[in-house]
Amino acid sequence: MSRQHTDIIQSILDTINQGLLDKPFEIRLALASFLAGGHLLIQDIPGVGKTTLALSMARTLGLDFARIQMTSDMLPGDVLGVSMFDPRTNEFCFHPGPIFHSIVLADEINRSSPRTQSALLEAMAEKQVSADGRTYPLPEAFLVIATQNPLEEHGVNPLPNSQMDRFMMSITLGYPGPGSEKDMLTKGATVPDFEAVVSQEELLSLRQSCKDVFLSDEIARMILELTHATRDHAEVKTGLSPRGMLALKSSAQAWAMLEQRDYIIPQDLFNTAYSVMIHRLSLDPGKDRDLLVRKIIHETWG
Known part of the structure; x- marks a missing residue:
């Protein structure tokens, strides 16, 4: 491995660790999933840093980020995008949904309907969205981080095994250590406004080298x-x-x-x-x- 790659990887890990305290092993798993080109499932209780992890990764890697709060009344178009009629051109125009961002946090994925789950997971597998006879590619550096609360029992639609298989890895974050929780109380728990530590070319080179x-x-x-x-x-x-x-x-x-x-x-x-x-x-x-x-x-x- 080149010296440049090792320096970039260490810089990425050091920066993300500043955003999510006391979770170096879980951060490595999340980053490994991204480098390997796979998606990540986080099964954990609310409030332990799932959004913080996703946002810290996006900022550190210099990628655009979108968070989707999955609900039972959400339609596939709310995730993928919709075609709307433009009277000026007398044509339907496709308006991309949040799935077209590079890092997408699908929060509480098991609260959405099976139809919406399937649409999301199909986009994850194919890395493209089809609408009105056209195909729209998703970003080359693309990662979906989906979360679900394992303790939730009402109003959820558990993912079937065939869809769970679409996620490369599943992790839990768990509670922070006592020292980290003390820091949250005294310093606050906001996500630092990181600067990107890697260019898009370097990031894609890392993913290629991983293979x-x-x-x-x-x-x-x-x-x-x-x-x-x-x-x-x-x-x-x-x-x-x-x-x-x-x-x-x-x-x-x-x-x-x-x-x-x-x-x-x-x-x-x-x-x-x-x-x-x-x-x-x-x-x-x-x-x-x-x-x-x-x-x-x-x-x-x-």
């Missing part, structure tokens, strides 16, 4: 072993899909890059596998998802 991080035969074997272990486990109804298997690879490549290496080591897999798997496995009701995922990883890799 070139070396994957050895040993690492490939470990990924295959874990993938098959999820499919063969007696307590798992549906294991990792091929997309999930590729997410194990891509996320480990991104983590290796954040560690300033151009090759994957087993620890990169250990650091990312849980976040790749936790939202993907289909389990019988009543099973402890967290415990089972950690058990499968431990039994497979020791």
